[in-house]
Amino acid sequence: MSTSSNSISIFSYIRISIQYITLSSLILILSCEEAEYALDNPYDPANIDLDPPALFFHPPEINAIMNDTISVELYGLELGPAAAAQLRIRYEYEALEVDYVEAGPFFAGDNDPIEIVDEPSDGTLDIFIYYLPDMNSDQNEGGTWSIATVHFITKQIRGSALEWVQDSTRLRDENNLPVNIKDFGDGWVNVE
Amino acid sequence: MMSVIRGIITIYLVTFCFAQEATKNVSFKTGNDLAVLRFEGWAISDPLTEFLTEELRETIRELDIFQVQDRGITNEVNIYYPRTKDYWACWSQECAVDLGRRLNVNYVIAGNIQKKEDNEFLINGRLFSVDMETMINEFAMNSSGITDSLLLEMKKMAYNVSGLPVPDTLSVGTDTSQVMTTDNIERKKDWFKLPPIPTKIKALLMSTALPGSGQIWVHRKYPGYGFMGTEATLGVAALIAYYQYNKAWGGFEKNYNAYQNGSDPHTLIELRPRVIEYASDTRKYNAFMKNIRSVASSIWIVNMVHAYLVAPSDDFFDGEYFFDLEYKPDVNQFQFNINF
Numbered sequence: 001m002s003t004s005s006n007s008i009s010i011f012s013y014i015r016i017s018i019q020y021i022t023l024s025s026l027i028l029i030l031s032c033e034e035a036e037y038a039l040d041n042p043y044d045p046a047n048i049d050l051d052p053p054a055l056f057f058h059p060p061e062i063n064a065i066m067n068d069t070i071s072v073e074l075y076g077l078e079l080g081p082a083a084a085a086q087l088r089i090r091y092e093y094e095a096l097e098v099d100y101v102e103a104g105p106f107f108a109g110d111n112d113p114i115e116i117v118d119e120p121s122d123g124t125l126d127i128f129i130y131y132l133p134d135m136n137s138d139q140n141e142g143g144t145w146s147i148a149t150v151h152f153i154t155k156q157i158r159g160s161a162l163e164w165v166q167d168s169t170r171l172r173d174e175n176n177l178p179v180n181i182k183d184f185g186d187g188w189v190n191v192e
Numbered sequence: 193m194m195s196v197i198r199g200i201i202t203i204y205l206v207t208f209c210f211a212q213e214a215t216k217n218v219s220f221k222t223g224n225d226l227a228v229l230r231f232e233g234w235a236i237s238d239p240l241t242e243f244l245t246e247e248l249r250e251t252i253r254e255l256d257i258f259q260v261q262d263r264g265i266t267n268e269v270n271i272y273y274p275r276t277k278d279y280w281a282c283w284s285q286e287c288a289v290d291l292g293r294r295l296n297v298n299y300v301i302a303g304n305i306q307k308k309e310d311n312e313f314l315i316n317g318r319l320f321s322v323d324m325e326t327m328i329n330e331f332a333m334n335s336s337g338i339t340d341s342l343l344l345e346m347k348k349m350a351y352n353v354s355g356l357p358v359p360d361t362l363s364v365g366t367d368t369s370q371v372m373t374t375d376n377i378e379r380k381k382d383w384f385k386l387p388p389i390p391t392k393i394k395a396l397l398m399s400t401a402l403p404g405s406g407q408i409w410v411h412r413k414y415p416g417y418g419f420m421g422t423e424a425t426l427g428v429a430a431l432i433a434y435y436q437y438n439k440a441w442g443g444f445e446k447n448y449n450a451y452q453n454g455s456d457p458h459t460l461i462e463l464r465p466r467v468i469e470y471a472s473d474t475r476k477y478n479a480f481m482k483n484i485r486s487v488a489s490s491i492w493i494v495n496m497v498h499a500y501l502v503a504p505s506d507d508f509f510d511g512e513y514f515f516d517l518e519y520k521p522d523v524n525q526f527q528f529n530i531n532f
Binding site for chain 2: 032033034035037041043044045048058059075077105143144145146
């Protein structure tokens with residue numbers, strides 16, 4: 001037989017045991033956070049509906065106000081090695097005016113590329129860019145890079161499509177052989 | 193090759209010889225550790241014998257001449273160290289010295305309390321030196337009267353054992369002094385004495401808190417160290433996995449944030465595979481940690497059960513306080529009894 005105090009003490013031991021076991025189990029059961037992610041950035045080339053190698057405008061859509069300066073990058077997606085490019089784009093000359101053009105990193109090697117800009121007609125822009133050979137190479141390594149950046153000034157409140165003139169847009173490698181371009185992505189400028 | 197083996201054997205032999213010599217030197221040192229063995233009760237109840245023994249133990253401890261071993265450790269010698277020879281009562285020098293060695297003390301007190309007539313008791317005690325393997329002193333005290341008088345006699349014996357003069361308050365033994373002494377003892381019991389915890393529960397709690405510690409405590413050292421080592425190894429492996437996970441998680445967060453906030457296609461196309469790779473790494477290390485956790489928790493539970501099973505049962509708990517597994521020959525089966 002036992003007294004009530006002994007019964008209470010036994011219960012307290014059981015309670016302590018359960019507490020210990022629960023605490024230990026919790027430590028063991030708890031786990032670290034799983035890495036959850038969504039690769040849904042709209043500027044990610046993988047999320048752009050283009051079949052590489054391709055050329056596209058980045059960003060594909062620009063909202064601007066009148067008399068504003070906007071920048072559009074002419075981007076190459078998974079292009080092969082190239083030594084020169086002719087990029088012809090078309091835009092609404094009543095809405096936009098070309099301010100200046102600068103070469104991107106695609107053709108930049110040890111030397112800065114040579115760049116020639118021409119406007120054969122209203123609303124058409126020709127950009128010729130050449131890789132300047134160095135001691136290591138006569139052409140670049142290709143890849144996904146900005147080829148050139150065009151800076152426009154908005155002139156009128158209206159929208160303007162930015163389109164590639166595919167027949168006159170071409171890339172050549174160091175042997176003057178054409179570099180494959182399978183797809184073109186157009187852009188849009190909305191002036192408000 | 194042979195010379196290396198010869199060299200190793202020679203080193204072992206030399207080390208062994210030095211070790212033997214060192215042991216001999218140490219054995220001559222004498223401390224003041226004392227174990228009070230449970231007194232044998234003749235015609236008096238076990239609880240009273242235990243109570244009086246504990247009184248003697250406490251009084252000697254308070255006198256601070258000897259380092260008195262705790263009751264629990266002294267009593268557990270019967271459980272953990274089964275002797276090759278069984279003694280009817282530990283009254284002889286051979287038995288006391290044998291137990292003293294097992295308890296790792298320098299002195300042992302053994303004794304008995306006999307009930308002669310209705311209110312007459314004879315208390316015998318012997319002080320043995322374990323190091324010298326001899327009986328140093330023998331005490332015999334007569335007590336006539338109630339339990340309080342027995343307590344006083346045990347206190348007097350404690351003074352005798354410690355080689356101190358017995359104070360007058362104990363010698364006079366008036367009714368008042370007896371009552372005061374009894375009050376003090378009861379108050380001390382109420383405030384400072386914890387209720388006894390069954391050894392099995394103690395071992396279980398210890399192994400729950402620290403795997404293997406319960407087994408080590410009940411002198412099952414190899415399984416104890418095994419559990420402890422295994423859990424420690426798994427813990428280190430989990431720690432390394434966590435470090436790798438943390439590193440991968442840091443890389444993932446950095447790259448994923450850059451990806452979410454980025455706008456340059458070239459940068460984004462470079463970030464995309466990194467995000468996927470770091471996320472894959474975090475999953476890999478997390479899965480590894482989960483596996484380790486599963487294994488460790490299983491071993492932990494096995495360790496807890498093992499600690500409970502290997503811990504000796506306390507006789508004073510059997511069928512009295514907690515639960516008991518008892519074989520009933522009349523029905524030819526085991527019965528589980530719970531007693532609250």
